[in-house]
Amino acid sequence: xxxxxDEKKGKGTVFVKSEHCKGxxxxxxxxxxxxxxxSKEFNQKGYHFPVPVQAEKCTGCDLCGLYCPxxxxxxxxxxxxxxxxxxxx
Amino acid sequence: xxxxGEYKDLDIQNPVLKVLRQxxxxxxxxxxxxxxxxxxxxxxxLMDCGLNLDKVAVVSGIGCTGRTAGYLNLDSxxxxxxRAIPFATGLKLSNPELSVVxxxxxxxxxxxxxxxxxxxxxxxMDLLVVCVNNYTYGMTGGQVAPTTPLGPTQTTMPYGxxxxxxxxxxxxxxxxxxxxxxxxxxxxxxxxxAMNEALLKKGLRFIEVLCPCPTLYSRRNKLGDGVDQxxxxxxxxxxxxxxxxxxxxxxxxxxxxxxxxxxxxxxTWLDSMNKHLSVALxxxxxxxxxxxxxxxxx
Numbered sequence: 001x002x003x004x005x006d007e008k009k010g011k012g013t014v015f016v017k018s019e020h021c022k023g024x025x026x027x028x029x030x031x032x033x034x035x036x037x038x039s040k041e042f043n044q045k046g047y048h049f050p051v052p053v054q055a056e057k058c059t060g061c062d063l064c065g066l067y068c069p070x071x072x073x074x075x076x077x078x079x080x081x082x083x084x085x086x087x088x089x
Numbered sequence: 090x091x092x093x094g095e096y097k098d099l100d101i102q103n104p105v106l107k108v109l110r111q112x113x114x115x116x117x118x119x120x121x122x123x124x125x126x127x128x129x130x131x132x133x134x135l136m137d138c139g140l141n142l143d144k145v146a147v148v149s150g151i152g153c154t155g156r157t158a159g160y161l162n163l164d165s166x167x168x169x170x171x172r173a174i175p176f177a178t179g180l181k182l183s184n185p186e187l188s189v190v191x192x193x194x195x196x197x198x199x200x201x202x203x204x205x206x207x208x209x210x211x212x213x214m215d216l217l218v219v220c221v222n223n224y225t226y227g228m229t230g231g232q233v234a235p236t237t238p239l240g241p242t243q244t245t246m247p248y249g250x251x252x253x254x255x256x257x258x259x260x261x262x263x264x265x266x267x268x269x270x271x272x273x274x275x276x277x278x279x280x281x282x283a284m285n286e287a288l289l290k291k292g293l294r295f296i297e298v299l300c301p302c303p304t305l306y307s308r309r310n311k312l313g314d315g316v317d318q319x320x321x322x323x324x325x326x327x328x329x330x331x332x333x334x335x336x337x338x339x340x341x342x343x344x345x346x347x348x349x350x351x352x353x354x355x356x357t358w359l360d361s362m363n364k365h366l367s368v369a370l371x372x373x374x375x376x377x378x379x380x381x382x383x384x385x386x387x
Contacts, residue, residue, distance in 0.1 A: 015101060022120035025316050030275075047120070065103065066133065066277040069125020070115055074103045084099055 010035070012060015012077040014052055020072035023047030027064035027073050033057040036064060036073075105132040108142065110162045118153060121315020123274030123300025127221050128157050130277055131192070134284035135163075145188045145288075148177040150197035153227040157192045171202030174209045177216050185359060185378030188288065189215070195222040195236040199255055203235070210264030210293045212358040217287050217294045218266075220257060223302035224339075231305030240341035241310045257297045258350050259334040267292030269334060269351035273299040275322035276347060283349060292357050299345065312342070 014036060021043060027050050028036050037053035050073055052058055058075065065074030106114075109132060118124050135142060147165040149158035150173035158165035164187075168176045173191045181189045191198070198206055198220050209216060225243060226232045233243040236257065237250045246252075261269045268287050272280040280298060287294040301307060301318030312318060321342060330348040337346040356364065363376040 015103070017103070020115045022115075024121040024314075026121075026126065026319065029316050029320070063277070065105075066129060066281065067126055068129060069118065069122060071103050071105055071109065071125075071129065072115075074105075076101070081099065081101075084101065088099060 009078070010056045010058040010060070011079075012058050012075055013055065013081075014050070014058060014060075014064060014073055014075045016050055017072045018043045018049040019045075020070050021047055021049035022070050022072075023049065024069060025050075026067040026069065030067055031064055032061065033059060035059075104136065105129060108132045108135050108162055109160055113160050116160055117156065119302075119304045119315075121301060121303040121318075122153070122227075123223070123298070123302075123315065123319070124154050124157070124221055126274045126277060127219070127280065127298045127300055128160065130281040131157075131219065131284050132161070133281045134288060137281075138285045138288045140188055140288060144186060145190065146177075146180055147190045147192055148173045148180065149191065150193040150202060151228070152194040152197045153223070154192065154194035154221040155197060155228075171197055171200070171205065173197065174202060174205040174214075174216070174218070178209060178214050181215055182359070182378075185215075188217070190217045190219065190288070192219045193221070194227070195220055195224070195257070196226045196234045199257065199260070200235045207260075207264050210261060210266045210295070213265060213267065213292045213355050213361075215291055215293070215357045215359065217284075217290075217296070218261075219284070219296050219298065221298045221300050222257065223300050223306060225302055225306045227302050227305055231302075231309055236339075238339050238341045238343075241306065243306075243309065254339065256334070256338050258295070258337050261293075261295035261297075262334040262351050265293070265355060266295045266351065267353055267355050268294035268296075268349075270295075270349040271297040271299070271337060271345075271347050273319075273322040273326055273345065273347060274301060275319050275326070276328075279328075279347075286349075290352075292355055299339075299347075 035057040036050045038048040039051040060075045060077035062075040149155040151170035158167045173193045177189045177191045232245045235255045258269045270283045301315040303315040326345040326347045328348045334350045366374045
């Protein structure tokens with residue numbers, strides 16, 4: 001969900017499976033850098049799901065992934081993503 | 090899953106989904122329920138502990154927390170109400186190489202199943218017991234539970250609870266558990282670490298996880314949403330590792346003592362039996378399940 005066109009790029013990003021989110025806001029309230037916020041849109045069940053509002057602040061620490069009761073979000077460092085890309089290529 | 094522009098070509102999914110039954114997700118727990126967070130921590134502990142997951146079995150009883158067995162992609166069993174520990178005891182003794190985890194709620198483990206817990210701890214049966222304590226009976230509609238602190242209103246206590254509650258770490262300590270810890274759904278890293286540590290230990294290990302119940306406990310007592318309970322855990326919990334379990338009493342919205350309280354060694358039931366019968370019967374006794382002490386690592 002991270003806006004890749006942003007000139008400022010953080011150390012990591014979050015992946016959100018919006019249809020699994022129930023809008024409990026754990027990830028938003030406990031994000032150490034405040035990088036995530038609620039979306040303006042609703043998902044199918046009618047909940048606002050998390051989106052990176054300040055993507056450049058995200059460090060990919062995956063604390064949101066550990067808090068999420070619905071397994072709907074997780075964070076990854078760009079470093080690890082690049083490694084994954086090399087492996088899958 | 091992949092909604093991240095630049096990495097669309099990569100096949101990325103949430104790492105915990107490896108140990109979950111993905112066809113059962115999303116689960117039925119309410120928005121803001123802490124059981125999902127505790128399951129998330131447990132899934133991470135399972136992935137990090139290095140055990141062979143084919144040799145790990147999860148048993149749970151009835152209740153909201155009882156549904157965890159159905160969501161984990163391991164050998165799991167959803168037993169009758171309160172009988173998770175007897176079932177797990179039988180499982181462990183008939184197949185000693187399994188690592189058996191009992192994952193259930195406070196009502197299941199300490200109300201209807203209380204007796205079984207005491208005796209499993211007394212015998213030091215080789216089980217990990219994870220008790221998710223949400224202070225109430227969630228699935229049946231918010232009745233007063235043996236863990237409800239003094240004060241809050243419940244369906245069956247309309248003027249506030251006046252019954253003294255259990256102090257679960259103290260109970261586990263007094264019954265002889267080898268590992269006793271309490272964490273809240275807020276302390277995710279500590280909880281995942283404690284679960285990891287406890288999975289690799291022997292004897293009866295007990296972890297209490299305090300978790301918000303926004304639909305029944307919080308709403309009935311005007312405590313706000315799940316996240317408000319989490320903020321209360323953040324503000325009011327004090328980490329005291331090695332604290333006297335007697336002092337770890339829970340009060341209504343009061344201070345919470347969390348941490349690893351007990352970590353000791355005691356012979357498990359199988360070890361005691363083998364040792365005793367080897368002496369009593371001499372060479373004619375063949376020790377049972379002695380290669381089962383490796384906790385499924387082979």
